[in-house]
Amino acid sequence: MDADESLRIARNHLYPKQAWYCIGLFVFIIATFQRISFLHSKFAGRRQTSNASDPEHASVHRRHAFSWRRIPLGLVNSYRVISFRWTLEFGKSYTLNMAEVFVTMAYIIFLFVWTFINTTDLDGHTLDISYWCNRSGMLAASQFPLITALGTKNNIVSLITGISCDKLNYVHRMMCRVVFILLWVHAGSDVVRNAPFQPYFAEQWLIWGLVSMVAFTILCIVSLRPIRAQAYELFFYVHFATALTFLIGAYFHTQNFESTFWIYPCFIIWGLDRFIRFLRLVVFNHSYFGFRSGSTMDATAELLSDDFVRLRFHRPSHFHWTPGQTAYLILPSVSRLPFEAHPFTIASFNSTLFDVPKEQKPTSEKYAEISLAEGNLGSSAPFWKELVFFINVREGFTARLKDAALKGNKVKVFVDGPYGPSPNLSSYDTSVLVAGGSGVSYTLPVLLDIIERVRNGESGCHRVVFIWSIRSVDHIHWIDDVLIRALRLAPPxxxxSILIHVTGAPSTIEILPQSYGPNDGAKPVRDDSRSEVVELQDGKAMEISNDSLFAIDSVKLANERPDLRAILRDEVKTATGRMSVSVCGSQSITRSVRGALRFPVSSPLNVANGGPSVTLHIESFGYA
Structure with a gap:
């Protein structure tokens, strides 16, 4: 073994370890900032709750003069704007924020610098192919334990950083694609270095390497966003098969280079995640596994409209979640494979807010005392006693679920979860919740949580704006009873402010079911004992019953798309302290919100002059 070869082998083993040290340091820095942010929110929440209990502080919500002490807070807001609200947009459905762009560019530079650095041989030849050929393969192999971990639901990175697995999924895909290029650099350079290459086809390590690259190439192709969006089930099945084929091939390929220690941890990580998920299934669905005390997980699928299905079933007594979290549902009679799991946001509220016999102190004389016992929950009962999901009907699994709803049959369901973080809005003075269609699954429980925390003295929030954009006015009946009861329980x-925007054709708003009746162009007629006439924000009159949602002054209905930029701009102008904006909707909605909260609305000068410190939470249900 000559000196060049000894040096190459030493660096091939050293550089992947150094790369891991750098990645570990980066994860540690991110985790540190996450913990500091968490502790700051806790401290701010306690201080805000304490001030809210003091009448002298609670009654004062006004801006102060310019303060140098607020400059650091203004700089923090600038960082948020630049990192998470400035975006690169590709077409109408794909967006990368600057934080994602920075991480992507940094990772590309990081890996390729480590690949091509110190590649001058002892004779002075620069970029010697023998130096970086195998090193590129070793560096790529060293990344797969982390890539595998980022693709699992229960991973150590989420545990350390507090970043949910769905947010880390972008990093998982990005790393796969960068490593994919690096592996082709390794394969291509190997062909050039060992030309003619034909004699090597008898080698097992080469055969397994080719099998791995073919599988990985197919995986990267089907994982492209257009394919995932149009044929998600195809991606689901191909992803499982090709990822397993690639790892098996990579294991046997790296045996020749004594570096299988980078590959076999992938099987352990994946197996541990599956084992944890299996335990969750057994715990939450144990009646199916021979335990008599288990709940009967028979779900009711209800067709709310042509595009939406509501799935609801009894909540296991030991299954608890917080607003905004998701659960993975397995429906064997609907899915093509028995282990096929699909994530959906839990629309119901895990609370005892209504589990009292009677509200003793009504929040306003306008409302009489209302019974809050379980038997009087009416159509809102599922939101307190069951697991509820609003599912947007697309193709594949959701289309088959729609067919099951049309038949009216019960469907067996296994639940795995909950997953994802829950936005803790207790420390915010103002909260704005924006949803589009089934995105209300995210914002509705958050609204109910804010009301409960304020009632219990756990939050000093003094204003909530709830914006819901829907295609048809019929969708209001998904949650109208829940909103009525929640508004009656809200403390003074x-x-x-509830803003509901119907984006369908104007004629749709004239076809109001049940208690909603149009008064299109005719002279308004009012029967005070049963109904009243209200004017919509677009100037149209509508007759509604006194017990409907729109009889409440804080609820507004408009037949137009919400002008999110104007609404958010006005809220920022009047808000003080800390302000949270939470969004769950389409790419167009999230783009509008991001654009509304950029400069100059969230400028350092505005914060220094007493304006709010704005935090944006995005829970997009589009394909990532």
């Missing part, structure tokens, strides 16, 4: 200190 909490100002709530």
């Amino acid at each position: 200190s909490l100002s709530i």
Whole structure:
């Protein structure tokens, strides 16, 4: 073994370890900032709750003069704007924020610098192919334990950083694609270095390497966004098969280079995640596994409209979640494979807010005392006693679920979860919740959580704006009873504004079911005992019953798309302290919100002059 070869082998084993040290340091820095942010929110929440209990502080919500002490907070807001609200947009459905762009560019530079650095041989030849040929393969192999971990639901990175697995999924895909290029650099350079290459086809390590690259190439192709969006089930099945084929091939390929220690941890990580998920299934669905005390997980699928299905079933007594979290549902009679799991946001509220016999102190004289016992929950009962999901009908699994709903049969369901973080809005003075269609699954429980925390003295929030954009006015009946009861329970200190925007054709708003009746162009006629006439924000009159949602002054209905930029701009102008904006909707909605909260609305000068410190939470249900 000559000196060049000894040096190459030493660096091939050293550089992947150094790369891991750098990645570990980066994860540690991110985790540190996450913990600091968490502790700051806790501290701010306690201080805000304490001030809210003091009448002298609670009654004062006004801006102060310019303060140098608020400059650091203004700089933090600038960082948020630049990192998460400035975006690169590709077409109408794909967006990368600057934080994602930075991480992507940094990772590409990081891996390729480590590949091509110190590649001058002892004779002075620069970029010697023998130096970086195998090193590129070793560096690529060293990344797969982390890539595998980022693709699992229960991973150590989420545990350390507090970043949910769905947010880390972008990093998982990005790393796969960068490593894919690096592996082709390794394969191509190997062909050039060992030309003619034909004699090597008898080698097992080469055969397994080719099998791995073919599988990985297919995986990267089907994982492209257009394919995932149009044929998600195809991606689901191909992803499982090709990822397993690639790892098996990579294991046997690296045996020749004594570097299987980078590959076999992938099987352990994946197996551990599956084992944890299996335990969750057994715990939450144990009646199916021979335990008599288990719940009967028979779900009711209800067709709310041509595009939406509501799935609801009894909540296991030991299954608990927080607003905004998701659960993976397995429906054997609907899915093509028995282990096929699909994530959906839990629309119901895990609370005892209504589990009292009677509300003793009504929040306003306008409302009489209302019974809150379980038997009087009416159509809102599922939101408190069951697991509820609003599912947007597309193709594949959701289309088959729609067919099951049309038949009216019960469907067996296994639930795995909950997953994802829950936005803790207790420390915010103002919260704006924006949803589009089934995105209300995310914002509705958050609204109910804010009301409960304020009632219990756990939050000093004094204003909530709830914006819901829907295609048809019929969709209002998904949650109208829940909103009525929630608004009646809201304490007087909490100002709530409900803005519902119907984006369908104007004629749709004239076809109001049940208690909603149009008064299109005719002279308004009012029967005070049963109904009243209200004017919509677009100037149209509508007759509604006194017990409907729109009889409440804080609820507004408009037959137009919401002008999110104007609404958010006005809220920022009047808000003080800390302000949270939470969004769950389509790419167009999230783009509008991001654009509304950029400069100059969230400028350092505005914060220094007493404006709010704005935090944006995005829970997009589009294909990532």
